[in-house]
Amino acid sequence: MKRNPRWWLAAGLTCVVLATGCKCGTEEAKEDAGPATGGSGAPPPPLVEVTKDIGGQPVTLALTEIFTRREGTTARTSFVTREEMVAHARVEGGEPGLVDRIRWTVKPVGTQSGPAVPAVATGPELVFKGTSALPRTGSRDPNPPLEYEVVATLVLEGGTLEAKLPPTSFIRQEEADILRQEYVDYGTTFQPTLTNVSVPGRTTLNRGNYSIIVEEKPGELEKLLSDVEAEVNRILNDDVQVVPVGTRAASPSSTVVSPGQAVLMMGALGDTEPKGDDVCVGARVNGGCAGVIRAGPNGIADTPANNRATRVSLERIITSAFRNPQRNKFIGSGTINSRHTRGLALDLDPRSLSIPGKDARQLMCVVELAGIRVAGEDNSFSENGPVTFLDCNDPAADHVHVQR
Structure with a gap:
């Protein structure tokens, strides 16, 4: 059965790592039930905590936190592969120095997730990056998220303690980072941050595979459309x-x-x-x-x-605006650094407009002229498809491309 391609999309741009507790044999696992209730300076409750009796003494292994090392944002576990993920663990009880014997393993989940680097480590802190095994062949569908399972293990003579996030709490990309990951995978010149990601004010400006878009200059697509529309109406x-x-x-x-x-x-x-x-x-x-x-x-x-x-609205003649890199490759664009992937370009097809005194070729030239006046002569031109440049009065022209 085909799964809804957006099953994995998060509702927002932040997430909280959740863990469910379990009891396995003589081990007791505890979960984070909410904010810490201790006094001033009390450490927050761990994400996962496992306690076992070792030689008559309880020893506890706690996975305390996992986060993306990213400045200027709230704590989150979503990521792109050029960003470091950090995990911390602690040991209570037992002989001194046990914390340095913690062994970490990071396991990719799904074929789209490449090996973690490094995949194993020891000590109280784990620092790693993910890698992508996603294809770069172009697609009309959203990519699946990269995700990882992190396990902290402590091997002692009397037994082994293992603290890991359950299957529902993998380190998993959210929609904003799934989209940003495409730019990393394709090696584009422009690498968007979270501040470049937004929900467009007009859905017609989004011709990508996601509910969100990337703009190198936030708000530029809306402004470009408004500016060209105003100039078209002046010419008319x-x-x-x-x-x-x-x-x-x-x-x-x-x-x-x-x-x-x-x-x-x-x-x-x-x-x-x-x-x-x-x-x-x-x-x-x-x-x-x-x-x-x-x-x-x-x-x-x-x-x-x-x-x-005559007053014309150009919104209904938009044939392309923002395109994510995978969609851009799918439609046959000749460059991975297309202005469409940067939220800086519009494709407009005026042939469906019915305006007294103007035929389709004339309207193509009107829109191209408006684009020239707004963005400059090199940034407004008529095309057939994504790579064939034509004169605006050529009957084969099927849209005008305008870019900042």
Whole structure:
């Protein structure tokens, strides 16, 4: 039976290590039942504690804490493989120096988790890093988490004590670190921290495999979309009122309203419908006048410029925004350092828009021009697929790529 690919996702970006107690033979295991209740300065309760009678004297082995060595965050056991994991244990009772005889073993869980480095150690402290055995072949599905089981063992003449987290409490990656691990695995130039991970304000900005995205500049995708949208709407409403409405023109053939600035290879595109007996000069495209408006027989300017007042929302024409590295590889992107993986790029397909006076090629050029004005000439271009660059008026162009 196929398992839900998000079975492993954590509800937040922090976690607490939990352990359940058990009794095995003459051993007694205790669990962390909550915050310490001792007086001031009392140590916190251990994660796992095992006590056994050795030579008539109780000896206790306690696994006290496990955490990721990461500055600026709360204690957590999620990780990426370039970060160190630290575990501490203590021994109570028995002869002096037993704490130095603690033997640690770290076991990977699942084929996706590579060997720990180191996999064994001795003493009261364990410091290790995980390794990834995940494929880098591209995928539309989320990666499984890397996870490890940590065991502390104390071998004595009268018996062996073993303290380990039960199967429900492995050191396991949370969703934010599963996503960050992809950047480590692919060796990208940009390596995101937790501050670069967020839930997008608009789900349309997420074309990745997870419920969260990475942005090199937090909030940049939303801003890029808003900026390009504002510029598209300026271009669609930039006709010029040459003769004021109600004013007599020099002649019936005088221009009353002229199109705005030229749109790349398409020239100037009109955004106004003639009124009264004013005349549209030039082609009608998609039901709208695409050219100059002249005064007409009465010689009076009857037409206000930009009276179509077109307003366009670009959100519904987003075909790609953030993509995680595995998704980026799956769709055939030519670079592991794509701006999409850094939350710095949008793909927009305006062919589905229906705007009077504009056909699909003209709209492609309008969006590309808007991107150029927002991000610069080198950062806005028309494409077919992820790697074929085209002129915006090429019928094969299927989207405009805009990046910061």
